Amino acid sequence: MREKVSKFLHSNFGDWIISEETFRDQQSIFIKPEALSPICRSLLEDETLGIRFLSDITSVDWLGHAREKDGRFEVVYNLYSLKYKYRFFLKVHLPADNPQIDSLTPLWEGANWMEREVWDMMGITFIGHPDLTRILNPEDMEGHPLRRDYSLTWEQPQFTWNKDRPPEIKG
Amino acid sequence: MATETMHINMGPQHPSTHGVLRVELDVDGETVVRARPVIGYLHTGIEKTMESKLYYKAIPCTDRMDYLNPMGNNLGYSLAIEKLMGIEVPDRVKWVRVILAELTRLNSHIVWLGTHALDLGAMSMLLYTFRERESILDVYEACSGQRMMSSYIRIGGLAHDIPRDFDKVVKRILDEFPDKLQDYEALLTDNEIFINRTKGVAVISAEEAINLSLTGPMLRGCGVNYDVRKAEPYSGYENFDFDIPLGKNGDAYDRYLIRLAEMRQSLRIVRQAIDGMPEGPYRARVPGVVLPPKEDVLHKMESMIFHFKIITEGFKAPQGAVYQAIESPKGELGFxxxxxxxxxxxxxxxxxxAFINLGSLPSLVEGRLFSDVVCAIGSIDIILGEVDR
Known part of the structure; x- marks a missing residue:
């Protein structure tokens, strides 16, 4: 199944695929941001692979790490084939300034809340999302808490004790 | 006569929203035109907190997400870290984990059953199910000393070996539970009021369910056979014999039947596991990554050093990303x-x-009766601690 997915993507979208890696038996394919929507559409329409289930969307912030040079943010699409019981990941790197990518809501309705959460927590804009509003945090919150430069102890609304500088916490 | 839609704010302190869920509803007479769930009232930034901790120390955070499924959450996180570090745990650990995960499923499902029936007007169910739940919490307490936030399943094994009377306590549950399930079924399955409130309510088709990324009884209720225990077996589930109950109509009644059937299957798994429990250590031996057994820490120099190092500076994980899914009572729980x-x-x-399943609420209730909203929320089986994290 791994070769099948790899072959399907390479033969149809060769120019858009940056690299491929397998870690602990899990296949991840890095693609260019503009390729996401067409690739997902063709995966969804393709009968031979049976990739119909979008399991999850999440994001990683690589601030201060060597991988930041590919783009600070990484958006991870967790796709699953119910037919062949096979899971793989599409990964996209986005730049630090104004990270944005196509929304998958036209393909999967379930992407709606997942993308809202990624926007809320990591600040990645999904173009074409019908209702891109905060979902877990209050409407008037500033910043995106899961970014690495957002302090763990920073509270909003700010209390007097951390008004100027959030206290350091060591794990 | 001119009519206009009315805006109703249901929750966040409505008794049938299972915690602090708020639903904004636009109703036209008795019909729901638009529903918008508003969540986040319990958001505590658990993911962010876990990122600031050593791998070992994040385990207590996992208990607090889905507080009806503490052992399952511990298991999911531990398995993910074991995958990341490439640790293989002894069979005894796997078997104990399976027993605890399945008991946790029972725990979650009976609390769901009691609260769901309470929502629909059958108050006595809640009293029965909470009585039975005690026996499961007793097992947690015997193992970990805690009734709810157990943190018993650790990276590479268990916090300590199972207690001496573990067999006896678990077997008592196995003996008592089938009768209790029969009592519940006698009260609800053929109950006309219950059937009227649930049959044909909150219906979803298989196509829609897949499109909405639903998992667990929500997905299996419409006949899609997807259970992580069978699809991607973890923790030795491939060694046990059990069936995946499937529904047909995708309505609240089918979800009820599935959860009842799942409880029977869980008992079946627990019985196989307790009868075939292998002997062996309760923790893998991986120096520097998995904590050495407590007995060794007190008597052996190296063990004490490793213990100290793991607790103070932790271990370094190889660079990479792993995803580990388990079948929680609500669906696919992934780390x-x-x-x-x-x-x-x-x-x-x-x-x-629960978060992703709750996203389907608008599709379940829009265009249907206002009085069915409570049944729809109940049939999803949400835990707000997990929805908001």
Whole structure:
């Protein structure tokens, strides 16, 4: 199944695929941001692979790490084939300034809340999302808490004790 | 006569929203035109907190997400880290974990049953199910000393070996539970009021369910056979014999039948596991990564050093990302752990089944009767602790 997915993507979208890696038996394919929507559409329409289930969307912030040079943010699409019981990941790197990518809501309705959460927590804009509003945090919150430069102890609304500088916490 | 839609704010302190869920509803007479769930009232930033901790120390955070499924959450996180570190645990550990995970499923399902029936007007169910739940909490207490937030399943094994009377306590549950399930069924399955409130309510088709990324009884209720225990077996589930109950109509009644059937299957798994429990250590031996057994720490120099090192500076994980899914009572609970090579995770993402299932609420209630909203929320089986994290 791994070769099948790899072959399907390479033969149809060769120019858009940056690299491929397998870690602990899990296949991840890095693609260019503009390729996401067409690739997902063709995966969804393709009968031979049976990739119909979008399991999850999440994001990683690589601030201060060597991988930041590919783009600070990484958006991870967790796709699953119910037919062949096979899971793989599409990964996209986005730049630090104004990270944005196509929304998958036209393909999967379930992407709606997942993308809202990624926007809320990591600040990645999904173009074409019908209702891109905060979902877990209050409407008037500033910043995106899961970014690495957002302090763990920073509270909003700010209390007097951390008004100027959030206290350091060591794990 | 001119009519206009009315805006109703249901929750966040409505008794049938299972915690602090708020639903904004636009109703036209008795019909729901638009529903918008508003969540986040219990958001505590658990993912962010876990990223700031050593791998070992994040385990207590997992209990607090889905508080009816503490052992399942511990298991999911531990399995993810074991995958990341390439640790293979002894069979005894796997078997004990399976027993505890299945008892936790029972715990979650009976609390769901009691609260769901209470929502629909059958108050006595709640009293019965909470009585039975005690026996499961007793097992937790015997193992870990805690009734709810157990943190018993650790990376590479268990906190300590199972108690001496574990067999006896678990077997008592196995003996008592089938009769209790029969009592519940006698009260609800053929109950006309219950059937009227649930049959044909909150219906979803298989196509829609897949499109909405639903998992667990929500997905299996419409006949899609997807259970992580069978699809991607973990923790030795491939060694046990059990069936996956499937529904046909995708309505609230089918979900009820599935959860009842799942409880029977869980009992079946627990019986096989307790009868075939292998002997062996309760923790893998991986120096520097898995804590050495407490007995060794007190008597052996190396063990004490490793213990000290793991607790103070943790262990460094290889760079890479892993995803580990388990079948929680609500659906596919996944942990996506991205490591940057240091002793703390760069990102911990929890794929919360209740959160994603709750996203389907508008599709379940829009265009249907207002009085069915409560039944729809109940049939999803949400835990707000997990939805908001």
């Amino acid at each position: 996506y752990i991205s490591s940057d090579g240091s002793n703390k995770p760069n990102r911990v993402r929890v794929r919360p089944p």
